[in-house]
Amino acid sequence: MISVKNIIKTFEDGVTVLKGVDCHIEKGEVVAIIGPSGSGKSTLLRCMNLLSVPTFGEVWLKDKLLNPVDPYLHTEVIEASNTYKKLVAGGMDGADAIVKIKKEDLLNEKFSAAEGKEYKAILKKLYKDNHIDINVARQKMGMVFQHFNLFNNLTVLDNLTLAPVELKLKSKEEAEKNAMALLKRIGLEDKANVYPSTLSGGQKQRIAIVRALAMDPDVMLFDEPTSALDPEMVGEVLDLMKQLAAEGMTMVIVTHEMGFAREVADKIVFIDEGIIKEQGTPDEIFNHPKDPRLQDFLSKVL
Amino acid sequence: MDFFKDIGVLVTNEKYMGMLFEGLGTTLLISVFAALLGLLIGTLVAIVGIAQDSPIMKLPKLICKIYVTIIRGTPMALQLFIMAYTIFAIRGFPKEITAIIAFGINSGAYVSENIRAGILSVDIGQTEAGRALGLNGRTTLIKIVIPQAIKNVIPAIGNELIALIKETSIVSMIGMYDLTQAAKIIGAGNNMASYVVPMTVAACFYLAIVYLLTFVIKIIERRLRASDKR
Numbered sequence: 315m316i317s318v319k320n321i322i323k324t325f326e327d328g329v330t331v332l333k334g335v336d337c338h339i340e341k342g343e344v345v346a347i348i349g350p351s352g353s354g355k356s357t358l359l360r361c362m363n364l365l366s367v368p369t370f371g372e373v374w375l376k377d378k379l380l381n382p383v384d385p386y387l388h389t390e391v392i393e394a395s396n397t398y399k400k401l402v403a404g405g406m407d408g409a410d411a412i413v414k415i416k417k418e419d420l421l422n423e424k425f426s427a428a429e430g431k432e433y434k435a436i437l438k439k440l441y442k443d444n445h446i447d448i449n450v451a452r453q454k455m456g457m458v459f460q461h462f463n464l465f466n467n468l469t470v471l472d473n474l475t476l477a478p479v480e481l482k483l484k485s486k487e488e489a490e491k492n493a494m495a496l497l498k499r500i501g502l503e504d505k506a507n508v509y510p511s512t513l514s515g516g517q518k519q520r521i522a523i524v525r526a527l528a529m530d531p532d533v534m535l536f537d538e539p540t541s542a543l544d545p546e547m548v549g550e551v552l553d554l555m556k557q558l559a560a561e562g563m564t565m566v567i568v569t570h571e572m573g574f575a576r577e578v579a580d581k582i583v584f585i586d587e588g589i590i591k592e593q594g595t596p597d598e599i600f601n602h603p604k605d606p607r608l609q610d611f612l613s614k615v616l
Numbered sequence: 617m618d619f620f621k622d623i624g625v626l627v628t629n630e631k632y633m634g635m636l637f638e639g640l641g642t643t644l645l646i647s648v649f650a651a652l653l654g655l656l657i658g659t660l661v662a663i664v665g666i667a668q669d670s671p672i673m674k675l676p677k678l679i680c681k682i683y684v685t686i687i688r689g690t691p692m693a694l695q696l697f698i699m700a701y702t703i704f705a706i707r708g709f710p711k712e713i714t715a716i717i718a719f720g721i722n723s724g725a726y727v728s729e730n731i732r733a734g735i736l737s738v739d740i741g742q743t744e745a746g747r748a749l750g751l752n753g754r755t756t757l758i759k760i761v762i763p764q765a766i767k768n769v770i771p772a773i774g775n776e777l778i779a780l781i782k783e784t785s786i787v788s789m790i791g792m793y794d795l796t797q798a799a800k801i802i803g804a805g806n807n808m809a810s811y812v813v814p815m816t817v818a819a820c821f822y823l824a825i826v827y828l829l830t831f832v833i834k835i836i837e838r839r840l841r842a843s844d845k846r
């Protein structure tokens with residue numbers, strides 16, 4: 315469903331927060347991302363829908379490439395280049411040659427006119443076959459934020475219908491009918507016409523979740539959905555997420571709720587200092603952690 | 617007290633009151649249209665100002681920056697003179713339009729700063745939530761950010777409008793007949809010993825407009841706030 319390949323993220327201030335992350339999320343899988351504060355969990359999640367644009371690397375949604383990638387460093391372009399052919403002819407393994415070219419930026423030398431034409435054709439094809447407009451891709455990737463981010467200027471109902479109607483995915487009537495059904499599902503249909511400021515945190519977050527569901531997403535991204543909640547409201551939000559997981563929704567969840575991750579996730583990803591140090595099933599991660607940083611982390615949070 | 621007696625004479629004199637109301641008409645005409653022009657320019661400049669840096673936006677951003685710097689850095693009276701005696705020094709060109717343009721351009725610079733601050737004061741999470749749903753930047757701005765920004769900037773824009781109305785009193789310098797000019801003419805051409813009486817009455821007119829406007833702004837503010845809590 316989602317593949318991030320060799321993601322590197324350096325912020326404007328020069329700090330590199332993700333240092334080459336590979337991560338694959340299968341359809342129907344629930345993946346929990348855990349790790350210490352500041353390790354890059356949110357940044358990784360935000361790279362998946364390009365709220366944060368990776369400095370290097372690729373983000374794929376199914377078979378579509380989401381982020382603009384330096385064309386000269388694209389694998390297919392490299393493979394068509396004379397530099398690559400020369401290296402391979404010299405006895406180098408193909409994969410090693412690609413790594414070497416990327417690393418040493420060997421393609422940055424100017425191309426001959428013929429080569430240029432060839433690359434252009436490859437790039438055009440690449441773009442045509444693989445690329446998708448990010449705004450279209452995001453329609454299928456729901457996101458839930460730590461601080462809910464319900465639209466303050468709109469009623470609950472309008473929060474749920476704005477995007478489907480604006481993007482012409484549904485008529486206003488359809489969108490409202492669907493929204494009411496979603497609100498009914500979480501027992502908040504009586505809140506349809508109030509503004510978000512009158513709601514409790516738990517109510518806000520459940521509405522934020524169904525706002526994302528109103529787009530019929532293929533995958534849902536959660537960034538610490540319960541961290542800003544009073545303890546007594548955490549349960550209602552986690553219960554809703556468990557329901558979604560049981561229904562087969564593909565979910566990526568950044569969380570500090572280890573019990574929840576253990577119970578619901580199919581796969582746990584442990585990230586530390588911008589690197590995925592270990593990933594595996596809940597049993598592997600919680601009962602048989604191998605990485606010393608993970609062992610240390612678990613001893614603190616469990 | 618002669619002063620109060622003279623005021624009584626003036627406000628019951630049909631001719632003088634007619635002159636003041638005619639001047640008031642010009643003042644209001646300039647103020648209203650300059651305010652609308654200012655809001656339009658201000659909103660556009662603010663949007664350019666907060667747009668993401670990109671090669672296409674470089675020039676517009678620079679132009680907007682220069683515009684705001686020049687307008688805020690020079691006296692209104694000079695801006696008006698330059699408009700009236702150079703740019704629009706065309707025989708028969710309506711002075712009202714010159715004044716509306718001059719004040720609109722001036723007001724736009726101040727309003728743009730207010731609106732910019734208002735837009736930036738809206739939590740970035742609101743924009744992110746909109747974009748994450750697949751809405752484009754423009755729709756997010758129009759449907760989510762600007763409605764919230766307006767709430768934040770109404771008081772500042774109100775102050776700007778009040779300042780604008782009072783500032784239009786300098787149009788007499790380019791020979792226009794506004795409320796202030798009417799008072800001057802009444803003062804010069806009658807047998808009341810001084811300018812003080814007509815000026816005082818004109819001041820009361822300004823005061824009444826400003827008071828009314830303040831009241832309207834309060835109501836709008838309260839209306840907008842009502843959508844916060846219900």
Ligand SMILES: Nc1ncnc2c1ncn2[C@@H]1O[C@H](COP(=O)(O)OP(=O)(O)OP(=O)(O)O)[C@@H](O)[C@H]1O
Binds near residue numbers: 327350351354
């Ligand atoms: N926009 C930004 N500009 C510069 N640095 C940033 C930015 N966003 C995040 N960072 C830095 O990147 C690092 C990783 O941030 P990130 O939010 O991904 O961590 P996290 O694992 O989600 O932490 P937490 O558990 O506290 O939410 C932090 O040191 C943070 O200060």
Ligand SMILES: [Mg+2]
Binds near residue numbers: 355356357538
């Ligand atoms: Mg975080």
